[in-house]
Amino acid sequence: MGSRTASKDIITLRGSAAIVCEFFGYAANSILYNRGIYPEESFVKVKKYGLPMLLTQDEGVKSFLAGLTSQLTEWMEAGKLQRVVLVIMSRTTMEVLERWNFSIQTDAEVVEKGLIKEKSDKEIMREIQAIMRQIASSITYLPCLDEPCVFDVLAYTDMDVAIPFSWIESDAKLIENPQMVKLHSFDTKIHKVDTLVSYKNDEQD
């Protein structure tokens, strides 16, 4: 970490996948905290992306996310991951209330030819920071989750991906007639991640 001051960094596919996965891990934690899926007490504060971030201390959630991100990394390094969706559902009815959509565009050339791209990690960090800020402030416009909720994560992969032992095929868990808000994007020059949150249209009340 000594060479933080370097203005221009070289970035490989592996490094980019790691950044994206790490981003996803923090984003998932932030969503779980900010949307109140797990109790406030089960999170601790850490410094990341120049922001105070919250990480769950719940062993079950931690191991779920760890297992998830390691698999995502593997797919991303193969350039086969298209999208990761964090779905928030009502615990009682299993109705989908929110979908946090992280679509990933991979530079095909990099995967095929093993090219190396250049982008400073500071710039990437600034882009990620902007997304994290948006996630934290999303409570202001997202409808209240006034019932106990659970979450699940869906991974959209290419068709030629073999399904790992611990994974199953799932439906898309879509919301009918959703409201959508697009958040900022970030780009490692290898992976471009677009974040979009869609939520249940709550006009009835």
Added chain:
Amino acid sequence: MDAGSFSSSSYSSGKVRSPSRAPLQDVPSSRPFLPSMRTFSRNPSSRNNGDRFIPNRSAMDMDMAYYLLTETKKEKGNALPASPSKEAYRKLLAENFLNNRTRILAFNSKPPAPSQPLFQEADVVSTRSVKPAKQRRHIPQSAERTLDAPDIVDDYYLNLLDWGSSNVLSIALGNTVYLWDASNGATSELVTLDEDSGPVTSVSWAPDGRHLAVGLNSSDIQLWDSTSNRLLRTLKGMDGTTGGARVGSLAWNNSILTSGGMDGKIINNDVRIRNHVVQTYRGHQQEVCGLKWSGSGQQLASGGNDNLLHIWDISMASANPSPGQNQWLHRFNDHMAAVKALAWCPFQSNLLASGGGGMDRSIKFWNTHTGACLNSIDTGSQVCALLWNKNERELLSSHGFTQNQLTLWKYPSMVKIAELTGHTSRVLFMAQSPDGCTVASAAGDETLRFWNVFGSPEAPKPAAAKSTGPFGGFNHIR
């Protein structure tokens, strides 16, 4: 500090830093990292990272979303096969949008559900009010149980159903009183009366849940011991002040059994003494069909076929009233039809709800201390019975034509929470289980239905707030 779950080791190893500098890059400095807004103003060429949410339609996959939405609808509807060309087009769409594109995978092991106490209600109170995760109660729309009630007298002015504190339900069908034990579902016949004294016009459990008062068409009241199936006493209507008028309503207040007759007289009977008539309330000109003591036993509400609602205060009663005595505390003539449905609020001692008959259709709320009408709502249908939820601020009303429904209202907003339909004739009587959760309703369609409308019995209320206050202990000194 890292979570450990997604370590940054591969992140740093994957990046090789180069010392060379490209033009127009952010000027490196040893200053701490600044928030994006500041950086932006300093260097206009950098990306705009402000905290604005600008929905970007171009980034949304509208084709995909449209396809998926219509696709699920089609599958659900399972409509007739569309034309071949449409089918082919749909397949093509699916191939383009789905099959060749994506495989959706989910982790086999699901994340743990947030750990929560078993009972949602308790959770709301026990955890700090940071997270108001109050679960909406599921209200079953259909009856939990339906029992036959043949020969039930379809008479609006009678009170033929009661649920006692020992969890036994009593119902009068014609000349017979049946007992139904809610704990084991056992039915037994208490008594069948002969044609001279029958049919039964009212039943009411004493507070002990053991003794049952049975009002008769002959103006007599029988007191039964339900454990030994023995007739303990008959309170003769003829030898008192009533003249053979049927006893359509009964209400207990400890050892006082209050009866309302067809002649409009209300009599307090002390069941322990030989001359049982202790007080008489005169105020109604026609049959008394609604009679309820308040929870404190201080006030009696009576409703009659003369559209009147009276509040009587026990402290104003005397055994030998001189003219002008035994006056009502309040007389309300706001209802436009007979007042049968009466319910005292369990959480506010001076609040009474009353419902009017077919010409009135309203539920009114009264402050019985001041005599003020707090609210009145038109229900659109005859109100036959009213019950308060003991655990929530909710009121249940039962109705006649046209829906024959039970309606659950939020109090005080009077927003309809649920409408329970099923009865095919007016729902004449309602009774609440001792735990306050289940409601039994008997209707002119000769059925007795049980509704789990006030929540499930396993959801206990958090320990009832002890109203002693911080200095409560001092009460014991004197």
